Amino acid sequence: MKSFFKVKTLDKVMELIPGFSPVDIETVPISRVSSRILAEDIHADDDMPVFRRSTMDGYAVVSGSTFGASDSSPAWLDLKGSIAMGEIPEFDLKPGQAARISTGGMLPKGADSVVMIEHTEMVGDSSVEIYKSVAPLQHVIDRAEDFKKDIKVLEKGVLIRPQEAGLAAAFGLSSLKVFKKPKIAVISTGDEIVPVNERSGIGKIRDINSYTLAGLIRDAGAVPVLYGIVKDDPDALFAVCKKAVKETDMVLLSGGSSVGVRDFTVEVLSSIEDTEILVHGISISPGKPTILGKSGNKAVWGLPGHVSSAMVVFKIVVLPFIKKLKGCSDYSPSGIKIPVKLMRNIASAQGRQDFVRVRFVKKDKELFADPVLGKSGLIRTMVLADGLLEIGENQEGVEKNSIVEIIPMQ
């Protein structure tokens, strides 16, 4: 049983991630950085905001002048002027004075707060009645209240969401250093696999995995490179693997779920220069026959041939390696898991981690996870699935109505 000496637990496989390194860096305009991984630290180039601004339409005042003001006993203030948007006020404000201001406007020197327009009334042209008192800094954002100059606002390795792109713009960065999108090779193997435009026919099956994996790779923020179908022929497989390792940053083989074909795949991978087999089997279900090789600095995966198993292995095992490859500082296996109640009992074998397909069901306004029924080999089960429920290797199963955490399947 030589070929099984490298079967690992999922935890042990995850410990291999730091042995791989991220792709190179490129500079991208901020209109296109969203969903990329930041490759530099970003510091505030100035205070944000750089001036005390109003968050309401109303009157800038010295708050003390409004203390005690009410509907029955309004405060009377002299109108000093009006502040245009984007302009520096040309006057200071003293107690007893007010100035008309719009949302986003700059407070004049001396003013520390804004009274909402709803709580005021103009009296003639030069006075305003205030019906409600304001506290210092009420309805304003103070200078540097958001960020102080020179503080680190974003860290290398974070995912750039729309708000982080906006933040970079706020600090005057019209482009950012980000990690390149990794290129990931997809190779389908197996004598039984035919191209999508051929009739599947008796004994044959169309190439499904190339397109499923292409979608998963794209969703993971990488670029799929399709190498097509390779028959179970050592020379052909060797040639295409070698080419893929050279041209891309990671290689995903899929197919060969039989022991014989897996052994043959391992032999072919081992014969590529500077390549070591790190994992030959993982104690998870589905996904046990997964292979991981390291060719130079690149991960080469042998995924199960069945599309449902390949998808689960991608999500649970491969994705954290892609996160590391694309420069994420947090490459932990999964993001937020969704806590829900389980709709029925699930049994599980001990000694392996099970990943059970579930779909979300809303019942009486509460969210439940319902295990998707049907043999795991059915594609239908993946189409119906919203997420995966992990059952630990020491658990015999999970009982109906217990709270479980679901890994979303996007």
Next chain:
Amino acid sequence: MKSFFKVKTLDKVMELIPGFSPVDIETVPISRVSSRILAEDIHADDDMPVFRRSTMDGYAVVSGSTFGASDSSPAWLDLKGSIAMGEIPEFDLKPGQAARISTGGMLPKGADSVVMIEHTEMVGDSSVEIYKSVAPLQHVIDRAEDFKKDIKVLEKGVLIRPQEAGLAAAFGLSSLKVFKKPKIAVISTGDEIVPVNERSGIGKIRDINSYTLAGLIRDAGAVPVLYGIVKDDPDALFAVCKKAVKETDMVLLSGGSSVGVRDFTVEVLSSIEDTEILVHGISISPGKPTILGKSGNKAVWGLPGHVSSAMVVFKIVVLPFIKKLKGCSDYSPSGIKIPVKLMRNIASAQGRQDFVRVRFVKKDKELFADPVLGKSGLIRTMVLADGLLEIGENQEGVEKNSIVEIIPMQ
């Protein structure tokens, strides 16, 4: 107060969605369809699978021949042959016979199940001992078990995830009819806004919204088209809005949070040919000053100027309209909400729907939502937020430790 006569509840705004129609259709190769919306129904071109296949490495058998088999009393079967992957077996199987088969292989006629290799042992060259009985259809997927020929497998209007792309491949479709990616215009307005490469300076603020909205639009599966910054000048705003309405499928203006500028925006929009103002104010917070116009068949939005408010309005109000635009049959406001416990009390004003920024915190293995502290005008609050908590207009607040549903902010 003429300008406020069209303030609507969020529910009333959502009722306007069916008045807009989806973009055109295009044909895209299946390697690139992931994340698009399907624009045709798909039917099974054949049974799937089209033959009875093995899900294990082992021996194809007639199940009846194994009944009663055990370690102490194995069944003896004659080895009839071996089935190559992708080939049609050249022989039938009778009771008392077995044939070597690999995962994915086609069962010979007569065989109805597979015994796993672990439960067998070869005896000489022509016999095999079976140590465990199998039931009919055990370790096989029967013809048509996944999908029957001619059944509808995917419906127009669904999101194509990787598994749906794979399913289309399985049915021999090398390309699919999908809805085009909508083009969405982004226009920043305001005299106080300066381009990102200029120093923000006193009284001014850099254009943040163009880049935040561009990211949100891209994440929504559409294509942002940036029209830059327009000053608060009616002629300039009219010209750029008219151009944007002509060149794109939806227009997002942002800026103008003061009442004066909002009224001015409404006047400009109303003066565009064939344009009607449908909404002038929504009873939500943040986001009250949101404007929706309909220019021909296109939605034109006036979003609040503050980036945090603009993001919330995009997520809660605009996104369902984009879903309709891009062809989704389900354009309901949000997908799965995440049920978690609230970490502290939140107060809320009655008479409006509040959307409170929260971040997820894991405490004692349980997931909590913690309201993000700080004035809502701070950009920092959006960078820290993982999601939004909706507080209904008739709720006064939510108590600590109650279960709440969080709308994820991606």
